[in-house]
Amino acid sequence: MMDITAHQLQCFDAVVSEGSFQAAAERIGRAQPSVSLAVKNLELQLGLSLLDRSGYRVVLTEAGRSSHDRARVLLFELGSLKAHAARLAAGVESDLRVVIGDLCPLPESLALLRRFFDGCPGTRLHLHFEALSGPWERLFEQKADLILHHIDKSDPRFEFMDLFSVRLVPVVAPGFLRFPISDSITAEQMREYVQCVIRDTAWHTAPHDYFMVEGARSWTVSDQLMKKELILQGMGWGHMPSFLVDRELAEGKLLPITGKYFQGGKIELVAARRQQTLHGPVANRLWQFIEDQAAQLLPAHR
Numbered sequence: 124m125m126d127i128t129a130h131q132l133q134c135f136d137a138v139v140s141e142g143s144f145q146a147a148a149e150r151i152g153r154a155q156p157s158v159s160l161a162v163k164n165l166e167l168q169l170g171l172s173l174l175d176r177s178g179y180r181v182v183l184t185e186a187g188r189s190s191h192d193r194a195r196v197l198l199f200e201l202g203s204l205k206a207h208a209a210r211l212a213a214g215v216e217s218d219l220r221v222v223i224g225d226l227c228p229l230p231e232s233l234a235l236l237r238r239f240f241d242g243c244p245g246t247r248l249h250l251h252f253e254a255l256s257g258p259w260e261r262l263f264e265q266k267a268d269l270i271l272h273h274i275d276k277s278d279p280r281f282e283f284m285d286l287f288s289v290r291l292v293p294v295v296a297p298g299f300l301r302f303p304i305s306d307s308i309t310a311e312q313m314r315e316y317v318q319c320v321i322r323d324t325a326w327h328t329a330p331h332d333y334f335m336v337e338g339a340r341s342w343t344v345s346d347q348l349m350k351k352e353l354i355l356q357g358m359g360w361g362h363m364p365s366f367l368v369d370r371e372l373a374e375g376k377l378l379p380i381t382g383k384y385f386q387g388g389k390i391e392l393v394a395a396r397r398q399q400t401l402h403g404p405v406a407n408r409l410w411q412f413i414e415d416q417a418a419q420l421l422p423a424h425r
Contacts, residue, residue: 127168129201132194134161135173139191142180216403218247222261224272225254225321225347226289226390228366232271239412246405254346255331257324262397264327268406273390283395284414290365293334293385294377296357306382313385314339319350319359334362334388362387 137147138158148155166173173187183191223232240248253261253272261267263280274281295304302312313336322343323331335341342359344350351367353359355376363377371377381387394413396402402410 127165128161129198131161131165131168132198134158135165135194136191136198138162138174138181139183139187142182144181216246216405218249219243219269219405219409220249220251220261220267221409222251222253222258222267222270222272224258224270224392225252226273226364227271227392228364235413235416238416239409243405243408252346253324254321255323255325255333256328260325260328262395265397268402269394269396269409271392271394273392274395276391276393280398281395282398283393284417286392286394286413286417289390289392291334291362291388291390292365292368292372293360293362293380293387294354294368294372295360295380296355297375297378299357299360300380304378304380307384308380308382309384310336313360316340317342317359319344319353319361321345321347321350334385364390 133151134147134153134157137151138144141147141150144159144162145155148158151158162174169190171186171190172184173190175182175184175187221236223229236248236250240246251261251267253270258267258270258272259274262270271286274283276283300316316339318336318339318341320332320335320341320343322345324345342353344353347364347367350361351363351371354361354363355371360380368377372379379387394410396406396410
């Protein structure tokens, strides 16, 4: 039974990299005889000649070249395991779960997270996209460490910081309505038209509906981009975040029906986490990072 050790693999890799046993010994801080013996024992255990020692520099045999590739993979995995164990021993999270809500501008939100996680190569990001009450549910069921979404700020379970506001605009495609657009369109007039709404992704929380016209037919979609496309195609109408439809409004591809009865709205988006919860060092660093970035965060949407 083979009993290959990390020391043998390390010595083998050092000899290949340095081209001699003496240089390899100096690199890894071992005596030259110890390095030679380790490589010799590795060859005996594998039943292969890994190195050609006949020349001035030690070079790989054909079998050694193939074996060295595999040895480097094993050494890399071993190094990763040691680093992972060190992070766990220090209380550093190996995973962090972040939820982005349906009204967050994705390019800027993802850019923010990228800047942070570029400096945390040892922590794996689990990123989820949820709608309506879905982010809250994940947070309260301890399936998320942080959410970027809107919240009930009076709920004492939240610790939060303000980020920016999103303006919601009721829009239709040109020709969708059979009557002229004005600022006095009523809910009664819109009741016969299909309303596009976002599907609540929560499983165990009572679904939330916003800006719904009572008695109107509705089609549910999974995200804001799908909702926008349905409205552009004249398949329904609905409230859209302005940052997603500003261009279409300027080009006349969508028309606002904002008025006395459909005033639109403004949603305050925040970064939120559970109050009175012990957060790990990476989660706390992310929280501080977002707080430091808040003044410059998504200025176009503030």
